[in-house]
Structures are given as structure tokens and as C-alpha cells.
Amino acid sequence: MEPLLEAVNLGKEYGSVEALKRLDLHVHGGEVVGLLGPNGAGKTTSLRMLAGILAPTHGRAAVCGFDTLRSPLDVKQRLGFLTGDTKLYKRLTPREMLRFFGRLHEMDDSLIAERTERLFSHLKMEGFADRQCGTLSTGQQQKANIARTLVHDPPVLILDEPTTALDIVTGKFILDAILQAKAEGRAVLFSTHVMGEAEYLCDRIILIHRGVVKAEGSLMELQEQTGRQALTEIFLSLIGDDI
């Protein structure tokens, strides 16, 4: 089976700074892959390149077989992208947000309405669907953001720290939504600082540090490779003194 999300020798330089030296990855449908690393490891740069909003300096990335550099629109049609930097329009309601993004994905208004209702019901958003996003709580905003990510029913999801700043209940809700996406056959690339979440969600984990992939495999494989149990210990043992 062809991977839905793929990167080969992906790298990025900003002037003389090498933000990402090399990243190779593939995520299949129904799979959750975790991209883990400390601040400045090159995660955000990697995710932006995979989403087709940042051009790589070398290597290539593809979504559903479409090259991110050559066919960015085809890539974005098939991708749901959520990061801490993808905020909501404060003066629009969640319903208006979804209509706006649905139209940008060239969906019919009737299809947008149908999909919106389904998402609102699934994410339990009916109570605040028509309130301006600026008035919503952090958890409600994140739910609206996830709805925005899913409105066009993308086969691939890239989620960068989707549970940051959320309370336990909403965080759990979001994690369950990701598992639901996995069950629906979507390919999910998931980035987090919370090692527990990665252990809970991910089929495979990629550990990245200073723009270089340090290790890759399932949790069990990483445990075997390092002789450590917890993901935090595994990570620290891999980077050694290079903090």
C-alpha cells in the first residue's frame, strides 16, 4: 500500500542556518505517527514543508502522491493541518469559519452545511457554533479548529501539539477524535511534547533533535533499542549530552 504522507531526504536551510538536515518518513492510512523532539528540533519546519506551505531546500514531500512543491493545491485539498500557529478568525463564528474554509476547498454550500452539522454534533459544538470565536474558551476554540481541519474530509492529518493549553477533559476529547480519525482510515502525523500522549496514540514514533532524526520505530522497538521503558528516558538516552 502506498503511503498517504511521505518525505524523502527533506531538508531546509534559512541562510546559513540548517533548520532540518534530513527527514525521511512515510505514514499510511489508518496509522498515527508521532514526530517528537524538543523546541528548535525542526518539527514545525518539517510539518510546514509536509503541508506545502514552506518550500524545502532539498528533498521532497508528497501527500496522496502529490508533490508538495509542484502541486501544493492538490496537497492542501487532501490535508488537514492544525498547529499552535493556526488560529481562528476572532470576528467569525465557527459556522462562518467552516463555510469560509469549505468554499476555499471548492465545496458546495449544501455539502459544507451537511459536513458542518456532522462535525458540530461529533465534536459537541452545537452550543457555541454561532458565537464569535473571540468569545470562546480555549477548549472550544480548539474544537472549532479541529472542525476547520476536518471540514473538507481530508485523508491526511498533520497535528502539531493539538492539546497544548487544554484541560484534561478537552485534551482527552481531542485525543479520542484523533483515534477516531485513525479508525476512519486517515493518515495522521502527530507532534507533541507530551510523551504520554505519544505512547497512547502513536503506532510509530520518530525522534528528532537539532534537525536530525535520532531514532524511528514503534514504542516497543525503541524500548528494545535503548533498554529504557518510558519515552522520556528513551529520548534523553538518545540525545545524550547534546542538550
Place this chain on the structure above:
Amino acid sequence: MRWRIATTIFRKELLETLRDRRTLLVMLLLPMVMYPLLIIAFGQVVTHQMSQMQEQKVRVWIKGPLPYGLRRQLADAEAFEALVPDFGPAAPESMPILPPKVDEEGGEAVLPFARTQAPEEMVTWARRMIDRSRTDAVLVVPLNIEQVLAEEGSVPIAILYDETVHESRTAKNRIEDALLVWREALRDERLERRPELPEGFFLPVLIDSQNTATAQKRGGFLAGRIIPLVLMVMVMLGAFYPAIDLTAGEKERGTMQTLLTAPARPTEIIMGKFFTVFTVAMLSALANLVSMAMAIAWMLRSSPRSEEFIFHVDFSTVLLVLVQLVPIAVFFSALMLAIAVFAHSFKEAQNYLTPVYILVIVPAAIAALPSVRLDLATSWAPGLNIMLLLREMLQEPPAAWLIAMVMLANTLYAAGALALAVKIFQNEQVLLGGQTPVGEVLDLVEIRHRRPRPMLALIAFGVLLVLLYYVGSAMQEADIFWGMLGTQWVLLFLPVAFLVRMLKLDPHLALSICRPRWRGVLGAVLIGMTAWAVVGHFASWLQNMVLPVPLEFEERMREALGLDDLRLMDWQLLLAFCISPAICEEFFFRGLILGSLRGRLGKWTVIVFTALMFGFFHLSIYRIFPTAVLGLVITWVVFQTGSLWTGVLVHGINNFIGVMAMKYNWLPGLTGAAGDGLDWRWMAVAILVFVAGLLVIGREEESPCASLQEGDPGITGIT
């Protein structure tokens, strides 16, 4: 309230504010530098205008007989052309003396003097003649003037002029001055004859200036002073906040990246945003135009002199004004989007855009000058053209071709600004909030070596030519010394320094700034000392074969340099014509231009191209060739030595000898138009020294900058 806490917070906030360099730049440094510069430049322009206005000849048509004394007075007046037309209505036999105009309500005199009234037919005719620019004013003298003066009575004389036309106002003032002098003389004559009567008894001539401008035209004149500036400001303000909100504001709120995740092309994003900003700017203009027009009309209607001023703007004028504002709104909307998108926050964007906003003062100030009018040259001056056009449209519509020219110019500027905005929005780093230098975004700088691309040099050269034409020439005409310094340091050196700083260019690679080797210095001195003789004579000889330099041009040059009347002292000549050009022109041409072309084309193509640009920079067909030949030599020297300083040396020494030779007539024939040359023995020595210089420099191989540039494959463009 606890003042200690408030003070602590105040101190922290102040500290943070003062550490924000951009705020300091906009709030303190910019006004401190900009206003003095504006005042100096504006002062120069005003002085120049005043002197031009004084020299400006006014035309006055006389209707009626002129007594001998008055005729002599008018003939003596400078810049005054009095004619007696043989058509139009005949002068009246006599004119009435009317009582002073009295305020209807208060019963007090509004005008303190007795008045007269030229026949209505004459006023209508004069208005038509002034409107058609056939004359600037009409002087109406009654036919019975000699008789009244002989009887020692008072004779009324009317000056018909148009208050809304600058030349007409000047003509009126000059006639009034001449009439007053003549009246004094008449009064003194009468006093001599009747010394017993008090001085105030005699008023032989009553002068009454009558404004022929219609009430509508006067109203339009008044409105034309206010509306264009306010409209410009409001269009800018209309674009200002939405442009920031939709770019830096979006970045700050984190929604820009959300938008970028959607399948929309950068062009589609910028166009969507652009139309929003444009719509708000146009709506703002429309609201302001309608509201201001109504307010002014109401103000004039309710004033005590309401019958003298009527302001009525018909629908077609409003429409025409709005159509003309479309490219302006497009221009500002696109430009502000293009600039604001570089900022990461609302505040930062405000700092970036405030200077643009303040810049509107410049065209506004120029448009306020009385003799500045819409013509072919001003119709291409950005900002100024629309202000002048709107001003004239509110009075009397200018010629259709001028309206079309302004529209064309502004449409081109708008298209340029929009293309710039689209180009910037293509750069993902800028949209994502990265710190990308402008030069990289616009592809004007070679990132790896931090040196300019040819496009940057071409744009800089184009802008320089335009500034030289509009600003440099005016500054030099107003004052040759300060004008030269302004041209050299402000128009040439400052932009280079600014580009190096802003685009983070490497001064070594971009401008060839590095220490020359001793051979380079020696060669430059030898060439500099003899270039005027060898290159000057050769160029002069060739020039005279193709395009002989007229003697008047040479004289004008001498006059412009102030050499004949010794206006400029030696140190001024040295500073303005030797040191400043040697540094500033070299930084621009052998620095920026050469630095951008070098390695991208063949050696001689680069040298010839740079030299030609240097020739064209001198803005005169008679100077293009000789300066280009000199440019050829200097460019070769810099190319060969790899150091800009050798070019500065050649240029400085060459100009020093050239200027001093002209001033003190060291070597007759050297600078003459005929090119009759030096004594052959001197010439032989000069050629020998010059060739020695060429040989010394020709053997230069591994100077520090040259090795850096030639040896680098990335720069030669081979790889």
C-alpha cells in the same frame, strides 16, 4: 492609588519603549531628520520659485488713454508688458465713484475706500481673455482722465484680474504698485501748486481692483486648496488600517498560517486582501468627498460674502474625481499591503507605514506653491499630479490630454505597486513571519554572497535619473553649491548606504570596498593626473566630429559652476565638484552598479555598460560621450584593482585638475569647445604618464577584492 507602583510600571514601560529601536526611529529620529531636510529642500524650492516669479513677465492690456506719467511708470516697471489691444469693448467715457461697501447689518464700511465699477461688458470680456490666457489683467482707464486730472478731480481706474490665477494676481499687484507711485507723483505736483491745502485732500486717482473670477470659480479655488490634500490623506488612511490588519494583524493573531493551509494560491490571497483594502480606501474617499463638498458648500453659503463664493460640485465632477482616485487607491492599497506584510505585529507595521504616510507632505507642499501647475512634467510626478489635477478639476477642468496623462501615469504606478505586492506575497517566509530581508524577497540580492543583482542596480539607476530630473536639477538651479552637495550626498550616496544597510549587503563584494595595493594607488594617481588631458582631448576631438558642443553650452557650464563671477570659493569648488562626486558617484556607479553586473557578463560588456550609465547620468547629450569615456577608464581601473578607492582617486584628481584649470585658465584650450588642445610637448608627457598608469594597473593581478570576486565560482556565474 499607590504612586510608587504606578511609577514602577511607568519606568518599565518607558524602558521597553525606548528599547524598541523602531519606535525610536519613527517617533524621534525620523521627525528630527525629516523636517529639517524638508524645510531645507522646501526653502530652496521656494527661493527658486520666488526668484522665478519676480522674473516672470506679466501681460496687461490697457483699455483707455494713458496719461504720460502713468505710461512712463508702466514702461519703467520690470517684467511688465503693457499692450493696447485693438479689439474688445471700447473704454468708457467715465466711470462712477461709488461709496465704500457697507455691511448691511452693522452699517459699517466693509471696504474702507471708494470704489468704481467698470462696465459689465468690459468685465465679461476681461474674464474671457484672462481665462483663455490671452492676458493676465486688464487696466480700464476712462476716456475723460486727462480732463478730470486737469480739473484736479479724482479719476477712478479699474484693474480687472482673476484672483484664482497666480499670474493674474501678480499682474494686479504690479499695476497697483505702479499706480500708487504715479498717484504719489500727481499728488506731490498738486501740493506744490496749492501748498495751503492739507495733504489728505488730494486723491487724484481712485484705484479699484475688481476680481473677474466668477463666484463659482472662487468657490472652486477655495475648495481646491483643501479637498485634494484631505482626499489624499483619507485614501491613505482608508488603506492604512485594513492593510495592516490583513497582513501583520493576521500574523499577530495567528490566522495567516490558517489561511495558508487552505488550497489558495498566493496571488488569490493577495488579490482578495487587496480588493478589501482598496474598497475601504475608495469608500473612505467617497465619504470624505461628499461630506467635505457639502460642508464647504454650506460654509460658503452661510458666510456674509456668500454671493462672492459659490461651491457646487456636479455629479459628473464627483464621478471624474472618483475615477482619478481609483489608481491612487490601488497604488496605496498595494503599496501598504506590500510593506505591512513584512511586519510581525500591528505596532511594527505602523512603524513601517508611518514614513510612507508622512511622505505625502512632500507633494502637498509642492502643490501649495502658487506657480506649480499641471503640465506634462508634473503630470508624471507621483502624488503631485493627482493633487494638482483635483485642484484644477474643482475650479475648471484642465485639458483632456492632461487628465488622460495623469490617469496613465498613476495607472502605471498602481500596476507597479500591485506587481510588487504580488511578488512579495509569493514568498512563504514573509507570510509565515520569518525574518527575510527585502532584497531576498524581491530577488534583488544574491543571497549567498550578499551582493546586488543587476535588477537592483537598474531600478536604483532609474530612480536616480527621475530624482535628478525633478529634484537635482531644481536644487542645483536654486543654489549650485548646496544643490550639488544635495544631489551627490542625498541622491547618490545615501541610497547606496541605505541599500547596503537595509539589504545587508556585503560592502566588500557589493561595492568593492577594500584597501588597494600600492600598484593600484600609483596607477590611479598617474591616470587621474593625466586623464583630463588624454581622455578629455580624445573625447573632445571625437565629440566635435559627431556632435559639436555649442559655445553657449560651455558658457552655461562655466556660469553654472560660478567660475566667471568667482561666486564659489576654492574650498566650495573642491567640496562640491571634486571630493563629493569622487566619493558619491563612485559609490553609486563603480560600487553598486559595477558590483551588481560584475561576473554576470563579460568583462568589457560590464565596463562599457557601467560607463554608459555614468554618461547618461550627466543628463546632457553634450556630456554623455566625454563622461562615458572617462567612466570607461575609471571602471576599468576599479575592475582591474578590485578596489573602489582607486576609482575615487582617479575621479577626484581628474575633477580637481579640470575645475581648477577652468577657473584659473591654467591651460587655455583644454576645456574649449573647439578642442584646440595642449602644446604637443605637454601632451606627449601626459600620454606617457597616462600609459604608464595603464601599464601599472594592467599588471595588477591579485588585489584582495579582485581575487575574492574573480576566484569565486558562485560569482562568475559559470556554475
